Amino acid sequence: MYIMMKSPRVLGINGSPRNNSTTDSLLNIALKGAIDSGATETEVLRLAEYSLPPCEGCVSYHGICNLQECTRRGGDVVRRILDTLKGADVLLFATPVYWFGPSGLMKNLIDRMTCLEHKQKILDGRVGGILCSYEEEGASLTISQLFLTLSDMGLMFPPYAYTYNRGETVSPDTEFYAYQLGKNAVLMSMAFMGKLWWNKTGR
Numbered sequence: 407m408y409i410m411m412k413s414p415r416v417l418g419i420n421g422s423p424r425n426n427s428t429t430d431s432l433l434n435i436a437l438k439g440a441i442d443s444g445a446t447e448t449e450v451l452r453l454a455e456y457s458l459p460p461c462e463g464c465v466s467y468h469g470i471c472n473l474q475e476c477t478r479r480g481g482d483v484v485r486r487i488l489d490t491l492k493g494a495d496v497l498l499f500a501t502p503v504y505w506f507g508p509s510g511l512m513k514n515l516i517d518r519m520t521c522l523e524h525k526q527k528i529l530d531g532r533v534g535g536i537l538c539s540y541e542e543e544g545a546s547l548t549i550s551q552l553f554l555t556l557s558d559m560g561l562m563f564p565p566y567a568y569t570y571n572r573g574e575t576v577s578p579d580t581e582f583y584a585y586q587l588g589k590n591a592v593l594m595s596m597a598f599m600g601k602l603w604w605n606k607t608g609r
């Protein structure tokens with residue numbers, strides 16, 4: 407009997423506002439790795455193409471923070487983006503460093519993802535990866551910040567789950583790590599797909 411292994415859906419999330427950015431290059435390399443590991447569905451969510459309204463902070467004042475409420479208040483763009491995240495098995499977050507942290511586009515998305523995390527942990531068990539472009543300082547702070555947040559949201563990470571590149575030319579080292587990251591994220595997703603092996607609530 408044949409058991410068909412489902413191919414993971416891979417989503418690259420691009421937090422650079424620039425076209426042909428270094429972030430683009432990093433993401434493309436990682437997606438190539440993902441395809442070479444067997445991913446047949448890859449998509450890039452270019453945050454700059456959307457006017458994503460900022461999080462309204464509902465969780466802090468009346469405790470109602472869920473996907474339904476968030477899309478009701480935020481409308482089509484919020485629904486479209488959050489549904490795209492929900493539909494992916496592998497999420498690769500790529501951002502330039504803006505003032506020692508992720509770009510505003512990326513941070514805005516992270517805040518909006520609170521409704522996926524709060525109580526329901528909708529993204530838990532997804533595989534994550536982090537790619538970062540910078541010029542001088544702040545890549546490790548940016549990556550750490552994303553790691554903490556995404557781990558809190560229930561994502562799991564393969565070995566060598568991040569990479570960063572200084573300047574506009576992608577170095578051979580970074581190219582290697584970005585490619586491996588895409589590959590390993592897909593391999594990890596395949597290894598765990600369909601298995602609920604962790605404590606779902608996290609508590």
Ligand SMILES: Cc1cc2nc3c(=O)[nH]c(=O)nc-3n(C[C@H](O)[C@H](O)[C@H](O)COP(=O)(O)O)c2cc1C
Binds near residue numbers: 424502503506540
């Ligand atoms: C608003 C802004 C803030 C920035 N802050 C930093 C920073 O704190 N550290 C750093 O190394 N580079 C910083 N940079 C430079 C970018 O991270 C760098 O040019 C990066 O390679 C751009 O990536 P991209 O080509 O993917 O857009 C900043 C750039 C901008 C526009």
